[in-house]
Amino acid sequence: MSSQSSGTAGVESWLPSCTFCDGQLTEQLLALQSYPGEAASLPADVPDDGGLTLCPDCASEVVELLASWQPHGQPPVGADSSIGDGYREVGGTCSFCTDGRDGPVLGVELYRRVGDELPAYANYMLCDSCQSVFGEFLQNVRRESES
Numbered sequence: 001m002s003s004q005s006s007g008t009a010g011v012e013s014w015l016p017s018c019t020f021c022d023g024q025l026t027e028q029l030l031a032l033q034s035y036p037g038e039a040a041s042l043p044a045d046v047p048d049d050g051g052l053t054l055c056p057d058c059a060s061e062v063v064e065l066l067a068s069w070q071p072h073g074q075p076p077v078g079a080d081s082s083i084g085d086g087y088r089e090v091g092g093t094c095s096f097c098t099d100g101r102d103g104p105v106l107g108v109e110l111y112r113r114v115g116d117e118l119p120a121y122a123n124y125m126l127c128d129s130c131q132s133v134f135g136e137f138l139q140n141v142r143r144e145s146e147s
């Protein structure tokens with residue numbers, strides 16, 4: 001299963017810096033992409049493009065949090081709706097509090113991981129209230145990595 005480490009052409013040339021501590025990233029990084037649905041906005045400390053790339057140090061607490069989230073299936077990609085709203089259709093329940101509810105959703109796609117606690121690829125969806133919790137959490141992680 002884990003023998004497929006090659007075949008990722010192009011990834012090596014794409015090595016941004018850590019979103020939080022600005023350190024140079026290596027192959028070991030956690031990468032997330034956030035997709036706010038209609039009426040949702042990106043949580044605090046998520047860059048405008050929605051992408052988070054974290055070094056193993058900054059990622060450790062985020063990995064712990066994500067490991068407790070319930071992954072959902074991949075959202076449908078439709079021409080007439082945003083990716084964020086696609087997330088609303090796959091899950092129905094929040095990945096964090098597992099409440100099913102209407103309201104603005106935030107899709108979170110995990111596509112690079114550090115360690116084995118997380119799946120290699122996963123999609124999560126956050127409800128309105130968990131979005132702000134996630135934002136505060138990220139602010140705390142960032143503060144710790146800067147001090």
Ligand SMILES: [Zn+2]
Pocket residue numbers: 018019020021022023054055056057058059145
């Ligand atoms: Zn970092």
Ligand SMILES: [Zn+2]
Pocket residue numbers: 094095096097098099126127128129130
């Ligand atoms: Zn929730």
